[in-house]
Ligand SMILES: Nc1nc2c(ncn2[C@@H]2O[C@H](COP(=O)(O)OP(=O)(O)OP(=O)(O)O)[C@@H](O)[C@H]2O)c(=O)[nH]1
């Protein structure tokens with residue numbers, strides 16, 4: 001960590017302002033040289049207007065420089081933020097000048113990596129930061145901020161603590177350095193002798209982890225831009241519904257089946273949510289031509305990436321709906337189209353093919369209700385207690401949950417306490433791995449910083 005890194009902290013392009021960031025032992029010295037001043041002329045946490053010059057003495061730009069002396073900085077080392085006029089050329093020049101003076105261009109996420117390694121941020125906060133940057137909905141932002149404030153960390157710590165206590169109570173010989181200190185239990189008195197009490201504890205732990213795992217598909221969709229994919233047979237009224245939802249004629253509509261070949265994607269704003277709605281080619285067994293066949297393949301691919309599927313039943317007819325290969329975590333709303341042509345309009349909420357939500361793109365019936373139904377799907381119960389986990393945390397918690405379920409099952413069958421302890425230990429290791437900085441695992445850190453840009 002001895003070297004000094006530099007990177008643009010704002011995206012390339014013309015803007016009002018742009019920022020270059022430096023971190024490391026020589027950061028302040030470098031900016032001092034660039035501005036023809038001495039190190040001492042920069043006060044900790046004070047902005048200073050300077051003139052930056054290249055090695056030939058030519059003016060690069062007037063800039064605001066803010067110095068944050070370590071360890072009271074984002075990275076924990078000396079950190080400098082240089083705010084320039086928003087021209088990518090100026091940014092390039094300043095970065096080049098810093099490199100000429102011995103700095104190294106940062107790798108993506110390297111500032112945050114330093115913060116992590118210096119203990120300025122915990123692993124769960126680093127993942128929360130990623131969520132703050134990538135959130136594409138207000139709800140996703142709220143969830144990310146909650147994690148950044150440490151709410152997920154608290155929850156994971158609580159789970160870990162309870163796992164440690166339970167394990168301690170099962171194992172007479174307890175050997176978990178650093179964690180055993182908070183645990184009090186009397187020797188000879190172990191939960192292994194009381195399967196019912198142990199069962200209750202395991203149940204409680206399952207109850208703590210389960211919501212985190214179950215909420216993941218829906219909540220993680222909020223941290224991206226949720227995708228809503230329209231799926232149905234040719235001519236079922238998909239493109240008409242797509243247009244009706246958007247409130248404009250985006251897709252071509254015609255009485256000929258197989259009109260839509262390519263898929264179409266459009267943004268839709270709903271109650272503070274920004275969604276992506278996708279219209280697809282109609283699905284049928286025997287496609288007419290090669291192009292239609294290709295369209296169907298594209299539609300299937302889109303379906304795979306859907307967070308929510310609008311399954312279209314022409315005139316509410318369940319037989320008109322092609323099979324939907326629903327994947328884990330995907331939700332479906334069943335929508336009857338063209339109900340203006342029906343004698344009896346279905347009254348469903350859209351929860352099953354037998355109870356579809358009635359719509360008519362021609363008369364507008366049910367369209368507003370469908371919009372609300374979609375918004376509700378993503379935003380209902382994003383209550384105060386809901387927590388968003390990252391993909392990595394999700395995978396880990398799923399394994400912890402499986403281990404606990406196995407422990408519960410083992411207990412039920414009356415297996416040896418040793419075996420139950422083994423499962424508990426496996427769960428504990430998963431949860432601990434999310435809270436501690438995993439010493440050796442470079443791959444884990446890289447995964448946590450995936451998607452970060454060079455200046456972050
Ligand atoms: N009466 C009535 N006709 C509709 C309605 N929605 C669509 N249609 C008609 O149904 C036909 C097919 O509509 P599209 O929206 O193109 O259907 P699609 O599912 O996109 O069809 P493909 O792209 O070919 O798969 C058109 O002639 C539409 O005018 C509706 O709500 N009521």
Ligand SMILES: [Mg+2]
Pocket residue numbers: 238239240251252253259260280281282
């Ligand atoms: Mg169409």
